Amino acid sequence: MYVSETAIQPSTDLPPAPVTTGDLVFVHAGFGEQAVPYEQAWELQRRLHERRVADEIPDVCLLLEHPPVYTAGKRTEPLDRPIGDPGAPVIDVDRGGKITWHGPGQLVGYPIVRLKEPVDVVAYVRTIEEALIRACADLGLATKRVEGRSGVWVSGVPDRKVGAIGIRVSRGVTMHGFEINCDADLSWFDRIVPCGIRDAGVTSLSQELDREVSVAETLALTEQRLAEALGAANTAHRTLSAMLGGDPTGQPIAL
Numbered sequence: 001m002y003v004s005e006t007a008i009q010p011s012t013d014l015p016p017a018p019v020t021t022g023d024l025v026f027v028h029a030g031f032g033e034q035a036v037p038y039e040q041a042w043e044l045q046r047r048l049h050e051r052r053v054a055d056e057i058p059d060v061c062l063l064l065e066h067p068p069v070y071t072a073g074k075r076t077e078p079l080d081r082p083i084g085d086p087g088a089p090v091i092d093v094d095r096g097g098k099i100t101w102h103g104p105g106q107l108v109g110y111p112i113v114r115l116k117e118p119v120d121v122v123a124y125v126r127t128i129e130e131a132l133i134r135a136c137a138d139l140g141l142a143t144k145r146v147e148g149r150s151g152v153w154v155s156g157v158p159d160r161k162v163g164a165i166g167i168r169v170s171r172g173v174t175m176h177g178f179e180i181n182c183d184a185d186l187s188w189f190d191r192i193v194p195c196g197i198r199d200a201g202v203t204s205l206s207q208e209l210d211r212e213v214s215v216a217e218t219l220a221l222t223e224q225r226l227a228e229a230l231g232a233a234n235t236a237h238r239t240l241s242a243m244l245g246g247d248p249t250g251q252p253i254a255l
Helices: 038-053 121-138 186-191 205-209 215-230
Strands: 023-030 059-064 069-072 090-092 099-102 106-112 144-146 149-154 160-170 173-181 234-237
Touching (some): 038 173, 106 215, 121 160
Antiparallel strands (some): 106 173, 160 173
């Protein structure tokens, strides 16, 4: 099950209902010089997804940066893709949506979350949007939803996307997730049609707030707002090894 831009229904001003009432564990997988190559992070998602489906772990959210990479979702069209050598790999992935870029200066989050029954994918996307909208507000930037499109937007002519969302739901558990442009080099987006949208722009927190807003500054606020929006009863940090079952002594550290 996937979600795409055209699958999103008109939004409301009301926040979505909590997705979960259980625990949510945050894993800092790698930032800066320890940025995680996309295909490695994708494999980590698959392994964590299997463990979550089997109820071996609670809900978990990987937070990280990637080295430069383009990822193309199921609805990517040929004209959306870069022409020639874009300077970074282009990887076809099993999420909804179209093509986007990941790289330094962009906070990426991959929630591996069991959704309540009956599964409502659009409500889950709305929940992630709500978390990002609140995190942006904490930093001083007013953002909004745009009817018929996923993500988080800054008003203007044209509107500008500061946060993107693309997910997959399999066996009731989510994969893939969201990105927030903090102080990313936005010229990477010039080589594609981001999310297949030709009549809007892409922006960053730093560009909109006219100051440097780093991934590090954005990280804790995003964790807090994501936990609130998902309705998590408890939150913790754990190592990746502990969540994969390789470190039986790994203990959670309460936020």
